[in-house]
Amino acid sequence: MNCTNELGVRQGIIDGFPVLLGYFSTAIAFGLLCRGINITLFSSVLMSLTSFAGSGQFLTINLYSTGTLMLELFISVMLINFRYVFMGISINNKLPQDITFLQRCLIAFGTTDEIFTIATLKTQTLNFPYLFSMELTAYSGWVSGTLIGYLLGTMLSSSLQAAMGVTLYAMFASLWSNEVRKNGVPVLIIGGISALINTFLVCICSLSAGWSFVIAMISASFIGSYIVRKE
Amino acid sequence: MEPKSIIVIVLVAAIATLIPRFLPYFSKSANNLPYFIKSKLELLPVAALGALIFPYAILDFHTIWYAGLCGVIASFILGYLKRSMIVSILASIVVTYLFLVI
Structure with missing residues (x-):
């Protein structure tokens, strides 16, 4: 995080x-779930290959098993993935101008919550080799996890599997404390505000994960801009 | 089970994911937001962190909710002490595992 090269x-x-590890353990759960509701191995892996979106895929499987209409599925999945618009804007602003069309497509395809957070916290200008290799690393964890989860998921101890589920949260906690050390208390407060808003929206208002995340992230960023200005 | 309809669903889900992902990289208007909005979105990465951890780091572990919380705290402290991310994550997995099996 603090290298200058x-x-x-x-x-x-x-x-x-770390994203690979986290995605791998989440994808194992996804593969297991697909097998549990009799989706073929081919379709399960194809979904991870083409969507590469955790919450969107879990939602799709959920709606499929309850027999939702195709249009409803399309709209729901698009709404839960709407946060990628804001993330894409931030990444795009940090990209050099000379990037090719194909490179832009590849970066866009691999945009996820985790990639966005790691990439935009970097102080350096972003470039294609860095972003693409990070996305490909994460992607390989997601696809292989789906395959392994489908084939061998039942063999893993449930406690170990649950413990591996903490990987992504641990990664974010480590990124967060790193930012707090570098930029001080406001960063702790801004993250805390978004955590509180998200917890409130999910636990008290029962809002879906996609929407509550968008609202929590954007409102904490708004509030935070006033906190930072005062400093 | 209808193998054909699931393939259609897979494709519909993929398109619904691709649209919001590609939009900001290719739409001029998405990138020409007013300065006021842009300045407010600067803290988005930091603001994302809190919401990416809570409440799911706690909810995912159901009745043993403190297992995830302690794992997150362990990682936060080690990260603050400048330990590498992999060390923080591995320590976090060990802490969470211990709470789950005890």
Whole structure:
């Protein structure tokens, strides 16, 4: 996080590795779930290959098993993924101008919550080799996890599987404390505000994960801009 | 089970995911937001962190809710002490595992 040299493939793989671990354990759960409701191995892996979106895929499976209409499914999945619009704007603003069309498509396809957070917390300008290698690392964890979860998920001890589920949260906690050390208490407060808003929306208002995340993230960012200005 | 309809669902889900992902990279208007909005979105990455951890780090572990919480706290402290991310994460998995099996 605090290296000053230019970002490259090596750094992309290093930064993507914790995401790979986290995605792998989440995807195992996804593979298991697909098998449980009799979706073929081919379709399960195809969904991870083409969507590459945790909450969106779990929602799709959920709606499929309850027999939702196709249009409803389309709208619901698009809404839960709406947060990628805001994330994409932030990443796009940090990209160099000379990036090709194909490179832009690949970066867009691999945009996830985790990639966005890691990439935009970087102080350096982003570039294609760094972003793509990080996304590919994360992607490989997601696809292989789906396959392994479908084939062998039942063999893993449930406690170990549950413990591995903490990986992504641990990664964010580590990123967060790193930012607090570098930029001080306001960062702790802003993260705390978004945590509180999200908890309130999910636990008290029973809002879906996608919407509550969008609202919590944007309102904490708004409130935070006033806190930072005062400093 | 209808293998054909599930393939259609997979494709519909993929398109519904691709649209919001591609929009900001190719739409000029999405990137020409007013300065006021742009300045407010600068803290988005930091603001995302809190909501990415809570409440699911607690809810995911159901009755043993403190297992996830302690794992997160362990990782936060180690991260603050400048330990590498992998060390923080592994310590967090161990802490969570211990709380789950005890």
